[in-house]
Amino acid sequence: MLIKSGIASNILKSQAASKLVYRYGPFRSLRSDTLLNRKNTLNKKLFVFGGISLTIGALYNFYSAYESKRVLETPDLNPITFSKYAITYKESIDDTHFLLELTPIGLNSRDIWKEIRNSKIWSVEVKQPDIMVVRNYTPLPLYFNKKDQRLHQVPSVKHVEENKEFDTYNNSLMFYIKKYENGEVTRWLCEKPIDAIVEIRGPIIDLNVNEIVSDYSSKTGLIPSIQFITAGTGIVSALQLAFQDYKGFKINLVDVCNDIHELGPLKELTLQRSLNSSIFTLKNIETKNDLKLIHVPSTLAKLLDIPYQPQSRSNISTAVFSAVCGPEGFVSLVAGPKLGNTQGQIAGLLANIGWTSRNVYKMY
Ligand SMILES: Cc1cc2nc3c(=O)[nH]c(=O)nc-3n(C[C@H](O)[C@H](O)[C@H](O)COP(=O)(O)OP(=O)(O)OC[C@H]3O[C@@H](n4cnc5c(N)ncnc54)[C@H](O)[C@@H]3O)c2cc1C
Structure with a gap:
C-alpha cells in the first residue's frame, strides 16, 4: 500500500506535474516563443525603420546644408555671373x-x-x-x-x-x-x-553723367543742368539720379505720362523732391484728360531746354546735355528714331531747337 500509495503519490505528482506542464508548460513556451519571435521581428522592423529614418534624416540634413550653402554661395552683384x-x-x-x-x-x-x-x-x-x-x-x-x-x-x-x-x-x-x-x-x-x-x-x-558734366564744371565753375525727356517707365532713369543727394549737376525733367498716379507711391516722392530739392525740377504733361495726343508735340516743345551756349545771355532755360528715355515712338518724336542699338541721327523736337548728336543721348 505504502508502495502503492508511494507510486500513486508519484503518479499523482507526475500527473499534477504533467497537468502543470500541460496547463502552463507547452502554452507558455509556445507563447513565449511567439512573443520572442514577434519581439525579434519588431526589433528588426524598428531597426530597419530607425535605419531608414536616420538615412532619410541624414540625407535631408545633407541636402538642406547643401541647398543653403548653394544659396549662400551666390556671388556679389557683378556684370558677368548671375x-x-x-x-x-x-x-x-x-x-x-x-x-x-x-x-x-x-x-x-x-x-x-x-x-x-x-x-x-x-x-x-x-x-x-x-x-x-x-x-x-x-x-x-x-x-x-x-x-x-x-x-x-x-x-x-x-x-x-x-x-x-x-x-x-x-x-x-x-x-x-x-x-x-x-x-x-x-x-x-x-x-x-x-x-x-x-x-x-x-x-x-x-550713361556716365559725371564724364559729361565734369568738363563743363571745370571750365565754367558752374553747376550744369542735364535735361531728361521721358515717357512711361523711362522716368526711372531720371529718378534714379534725382532721388540721390548728389550736388554735381541739376536735373531738369520733362515727363509725359497718361496719369501721374501711375507712379503710385513714387508720385509723392517725386513731387516732394521737385519742391524741396535745389537740384531737381519736374515739368509734367498728363495726357489722360483734355490734352489730345496730337497736341503733345507742341506742348512738349514749349517745355524743352535749349542747348547751353557759353556766349548766350538769354533767360531761356538751358542744359548741357539731353537724355531721352521712353517707348520707341516717343524717342522718335523727341530726338529721331534709334537704329537698332545705334543712336541714329538727332531729329525731331530736339533737332528743331539746336540739339545735336554731340549733346543728346537716346537711352531706350
Ligand atoms: C537700359 C534699360 C533700362 C530699363 N529699365 C526699365 C525699368 O526700370 N522698368 C521697366 O518697366 N522697363 C525697363 N526697361 C524695359 C525692359 O527692359 C523691357 O523691355 C520691358 O519690361 C518689356 O520686357 P518684356 O520681356 O516683358 O516684354 P517683351 O517680351 O520684350 O515684349 C513683348 C511686347 O510688349 C510690348 N512692349 C515691350 N516693351 C515695350 C515698350 N518699351 N513700349 C511699348 N511696348 C512694349 C510690345 O508689344 C512687345 O511686343 C529698360 C530697358 C532698358 C534698355
Whole structure:
C-alpha cells in the first residue's frame, strides 16, 4: 500500500506535474516563443525603420546644408555671373504697373549705391530662367521700411559712415516696372511671390553723367543742368539720379505720362523732391484728360531746354546735355528714331531747337 500509495503519490505528482506542464508548460513556451519571435521581428522592423529614418534624416540634413550653402554661395552683384536676390516687397499700383524690391541673399552684400556714387545711370539684367532671356531694369535708390510701411531713400554714404540705423535696408534694389500683356519677363516677374528668388547681373552703366558734366564744371565753375525727356517707365532713369543727394549737376525733367498716379507711391516722392530739392525740377504733361495726343508735340516743345551756349545771355532755360528715355515712338518724336542699338541721327523736337548728336543721348 505504502508502495502503492508511494507510486500513486508519484503518479499523482507526475500527473499534477504533467497537468502543470500541460496547463502552463507547452502554452507558455509556445507563447513565449511567439512573443520572442514577434519581439525579434519588431526589433528588426524598428531597426530597419530607425535605419531608414536616420538615412532619410541624414540625407535631408545633407541636402538642406547643401541647398543653403548653394544659396549662400551666390556671388556679389557683378556684370558677368548671375546673383540671387529675394523679392522682399511687391506692390501693385494698377493693372499694368508694380513696384518690386529685390534684396541680396546669403553672403552677397555689395552696396552698389555706395560704390556708384550718384553720377551714373545704371541698370541690371533680370533673367527669366524658363526661356533664358534677360531684360534690363533700372533700380531706384529706395527701400521699403517694414516698420512704417513706406518707401525711403537709401541711406547716403554720409549716413552709412555715421553708422545710423537703417534696419530694413539690406542693400536692396527697388524697381518700377510696367507689365506688358505679351511681355515675356514682366508677366513672369509680376506673378512671382514674396521670397521668390530672382537672378540678376549688373551693374550695367547706361550713361556716365559725371564724364559729361565734369568738363563743363571745370571750365565754367558752374553747376550744369542735364535735361531728361521721358515717357512711361523711362522716368526711372531720371529718378534714379534725382532721388540721390548728389550736388554735381541739376536735373531738369520733362515727363509725359497718361496719369501721374501711375507712379503710385513714387508720385509723392517725386513731387516732394521737385519742391524741396535745389537740384531737381519736374515739368509734367498728363495726357489722360483734355490734352489730345496730337497736341503733345507742341506742348512738349514749349517745355524743352535749349542747348547751353557759353556766349548766350538769354533767360531761356538751358542744359548741357539731353537724355531721352521712353517707348520707341516717343524717342522718335523727341530726338529721331534709334537704329537698332545705334543712336541714329538727332531729329525731331530736339533737332528743331539746336540739339545735336554731340549733346543728346537716346537711352531706350
Ligand atoms: C537700359 C534699360 C533700362 C530699363 N529699365 C526699365 C525699368 O526700370 N522698368 C521697366 O518697366 N522697363 C525697363 N526697361 C524695359 C525692359 O527692359 C523691357 O523691355 C520691358 O519690361 C518689356 O520686357 P518684356 O520681356 O516683358 O516684354 P517683351 O517680351 O520684350 O515684349 C513683348 C511686347 O510688349 C510690348 N512692349 C515691350 N516693351 C515695350 C515698350 N518699351 N513700349 C511699348 N511696348 C512694349 C510690345 O508689344 C512687345 O511686343 C529698360 C530697358 C532698358 C534698355
